[in-house]
Amino acid sequence: MTTDFPHAFSPFTLGPLTLRNRLVALPAGTSMATDGVPTHGDQEHFERLAAGGVGLIVGGATVVHPSTTLRSRKLVEAYRDEVVPALTEKAAGVHRHGAKIIGQLCHLGREFIGGESDSPPSAPSPVKTVRDAYPPHEMSVEEIRDVVDGWGVSAANLARAGYDGAEIHAAHGYLPAQFMSALTNGRADAYGGSFERRMRFVDEVVAAMRAAMPENMVLGVRLSGEEEIPGGMGIEDCVRIARHLAESGSVDYFSITHGTRGTYVKDATHPDGVAVDSAARVRSETGLPVLVGQRIRDAATADHIVKSGKADLVGMARALLADPDLPNKSAEGRLGEIRGCLGINQDCRAFDPHLHCAVNAEIGRGRHRNVGVRAATTKDVYVIGGGPAGLEAARVAAGRGHRVTVFEAASELGGAVRVAALSPHRVTLIDVVDYLSAEMRRLRVDVNLGAEIGRDDLSELADAADHVVVATGSRPGPVPAGRALTVVTVDDVLVGRIPAEVGRAVVYDESDGFWPGYSAAEALVARGWDTRVATPLTALASRVPAESVGPLLGRLGSAGARFHVATALELPGSDDDEGGRLVHVFGGGETALDADLVVWHRPRTAVDGLARALGRREDVSVIGDCVTPRRISHAIAEGYRVGAEI
Numbered sequence: 001m002t003t004d005f006p007h008a009f010s011p012f013t014l015g016p017l018t019l020r021n022r023l024v025a026l027p028a029g030t031s032m033a034t035d036g037v038p039t040h041g042d043q044e045h046f047e048r049l050a051a052g053g054v055g056l057i058v059g060g061a062t063v064v065h066p067s068t069t070l071r072s073r074k075l076v077e078a079y080r081d082e083v084v085p086a087l088t089e090k091a092a093g094v095h096r097h098g099a100k101i102i103g104q105l106c107h108l109g110r111e112f113i114g115g116e117s118d119s120p121p122s123a124p125s126p127v128k129t130v131r132d133a134y135p136p137h138e139m140s141v142e143e144i145r146d147v148v149d150g151w152g153v154s155a156a157n158l159a160r161a162g163y164d165g166a167e168i169h170a171a172h173g174y175l176p177a178q179f180m181s182a183l184t185n186g187r188a189d190a191y192g193g194s195f196e197r198r199m200r201f202v203d204e205v206v207a208a209m210r211a212a213m214p215e216n217m218v219l220g221v222r223l224s225g226e227e228e229i230p231g232g233m234g235i236e237d238c239v240r241i242a243r244h245l246a247e248s249g250s251v252d253y254f255s256i257t258h259g260t261r262g263t264y265v266k267d268a269t270h271p272d273g274v275a276v277d278s279a280a281r282v283r284s285e286t287g288l289p290v291l292v293g294q295r296i297r298d299a300a301t302a303d304h305i306v307k308s309g310k311a312d313l314v315g316m317a318r319a320l321l322a323d324p325d326l327p328n329k330s331a332e333g334r335l336g337e338i339r340g341c342l343g344i345n346q347d348c349r350a351f352d353p354h355l356h357c358a359v360n361a362e363i364g365r366g367r368h369r370n371v372g373v374r375a376a377t378t379k380d381v382y383v384i385g386g387g388p389a390g391l392e393a394a395r396v397a398a399g400r401g402h403r404v405t406v407f408e409a410a411s412e413l414g415g416a417v418r419v420a421a422l423s424p425h426r427v428t429l430i431d432v433v434d435y436l437s438a439e440m441r442r443l444r445v446d447v448n449l450g451a452e453i454g455r456d457d458l459s460e461l462a463d464a465a466d467h468v469v470v471a472t473g474s475r476p477g478p479v480p481a482g483r484a485l486t487v488v489t490v491d492d493v494l495v496g497r498i499p500a501e502v503g504r505a506v507v508y509d510e511s512d513g514f515w516p517g518y519s520a521a522e523a524l525v526a527r528g529w530d531t532r533v534a535t536p537l538t539a540l541a542s543r544v545p546a547e548s549v550g551p552l553l554g555r556l557g558s559a560g561a562r563f564h565v566a567t568a569l570e571l572p573g574s575d576d577d578e579g580g581r582l583v584h585v586f587g588g589g590e591t592a593l594d595a596d597l598v599v600w601h602r603p604r605t606a607v608d609g610l611a612r613a614l615g616r617r618e619d620v621s622v623i624g625d626c627v628t629p630r631r632i633s634h635a636i637a638e639g640y641r642v643g644a645e646i
Contacts (some may be wrong), residue, residue, distance in 0.1 A: 019055035029061020036077030047093030053327030065150035078154035087161035109175030110136035152208030165218035173260035225278025268343030299330035361640035379466035387415025389624025389635035390471030396643025409452035423519035474625035477602030503596035
């Protein structure tokens with residue numbers, strides 16, 4: 001196969017394995033497990049990744065000991081014999097499509113992810129993490145040895161299941177990293193103190209796994225090149241650890257990442273390839289193959305990394321959720337057909353109840369039986385509205401052979417997403433519009449811009465179409481009159497409909513806690529406004545994904561923004577009431593508003609007039625924000641379902 005990315009798609013020998021290319025699906029657990037055993041949905045997910053063309057899959061969210069399970073039992077429990085049949089099916093599914101699979105084994109230690117546990121957190125020392133409520137239990141020597149044995153048993157189960165290798169998760173501040181770091185290991189026994197003693201736990205884990213694995217299985221270690229916490233380990237620590245492990249002769253590769261729990265999933269505010277330079281250091285210092293990931297979204301970037309010699313293998317996680325076929329499409333030159341990851345850490349990090357993706361409705365739900373299957377009867381489908389919901393419905397319906405026409409009132413496709421993409425650090429939102437627009441051209445969908453459909457058009461429209469999809473979206477919620485104040489919406493700020501002369505601004509997030517109000521605040525501080533953010537909610541940005549909240553508030557705070565929680569906004573009550581006030585919800589008095597501009601963020605309002613006029617009919621589907629305003633993921637999922645069912 002000829003390709004524009006010859007380095008990314010060249011074979012690679014990793015220990016005893018021959019990989020068909022250098023692209024790797026990074027560890028990203030599905031949470032599709034029942035009582036610690038992977039479900040059929042989990043197996044289908046990994047087979048889908050393999051079919052998409054990656055050379056290697058590293059399966060994550062696999063724990064090695066009962067002391068690190070969750071109450072929900074959503075993590076795969078590799079130490080139990082009961083998992084072997086399911087893991088065997090998973091490995092066989094991956095192998096059917098020519099890929100290899102490695103199981104990443106983990107003990108969380110003092111950290112907990114995705115829910116509560118019936119076991120206490122445990123660690124080398126009782127050093128509490130700021131991310132959890134409780135200090136950890138200091139492990140005894142007997143407990144340490146029991147956990148090490150768990151790693152050996154888990155590796156043996158991977159071998160029994162036909163896996164090609166195993167990886168020790170020694171990154172992101174989990175138990176192995178807690179032993180290796182002087183910040184979290186204050187022990188005075190054989191497992192703490194000097195570097196060599198702090199390495200003893202990981203050395204014993206490596207030995208236990210090697211003893212349980214046949215020679216044809218590879219063993220890797222994942223390390224954080226930078227932990228990105230005060231007093232945490234940095235690249236020099238990482239290089240020293242990697243050298244130590246390489247000298248043992250028992251490790252086949254390193255996987256290099258950055259961050260600890262809560263920071264390692266980088267959103268769109270971070271640059272691409274954040275860990276590449278760290279990976280290059282480890283590769284040059286150890287001579288072992290290196291895998292690097294984090295904010296790598298396309299084959300071009302992967303090809304450059306391999307060509308430049310900074311890593312041997314390049315991993316992606318979220319990019320392959322957005323489009324599992326990214327490798328095959330890239331190799332075949334079908335770059336315009338790739339659905340890009342937005343980097344918003346929304347559905348892929350919520351695990352409600354398991355893995356989903358904002359732009360790919362099949363993740364967590366499976367492919368609808370009709371998708372890609374030509375419809376028995378070709379229909380004329382009219383889609384009113386060119387936002388994500390309408391365009392996704394058009395894409396899926398056209399892919400099934402229907403004749404699809406889209407009517408969009410604006411001069412551009414994208415709906416509310418096009419405005420949201422004007423937000424600072426949120427420009428990647430436009431990628432889903434660009435992808436869907438390209439799909440309209442590829443599938444020869446008839447797109448009519450500046451074509452507003454009114455109630456008078458409905459009778460003629462309904463007569464001409466076999467099925468009508470209403471996806472008319474939403475508009476900003478109405479803002480109250482400000483009398484002596486200028487009061488605007490978030491959309492007004494993002495598109496620039498605010499006074500040119502900067503002054504004092506208050507952004508009032510009435511009840512959302514999501515991105516819009518905070519995006520308006522970022523836009524204002526970037527233009528030089530003295531900005532305050534107020535909300536009657538008891539927390540700031542409470543619905544923004546966890547990995548994005550800290551960077552968001554940090555950017556605002558460093559730019560001089562001030563915050564008022566549990567605070568209601570009262571506008572001037574009369575023309576002679578010049579200022580208005582900020583009132584503390586739970587008592588404590590009030591503060592003068594003292595603002596030249598108020599950005600009042602209320603829930604958006606459904607544009608549902610056409611839907612109401614058409615009423616409930618079998619040949620009419622109503623989807624997206626015109627049902628009720630929600631997120632991109634709801635629009636995409638509803639558009640996908642309706643397009644498949646017409």
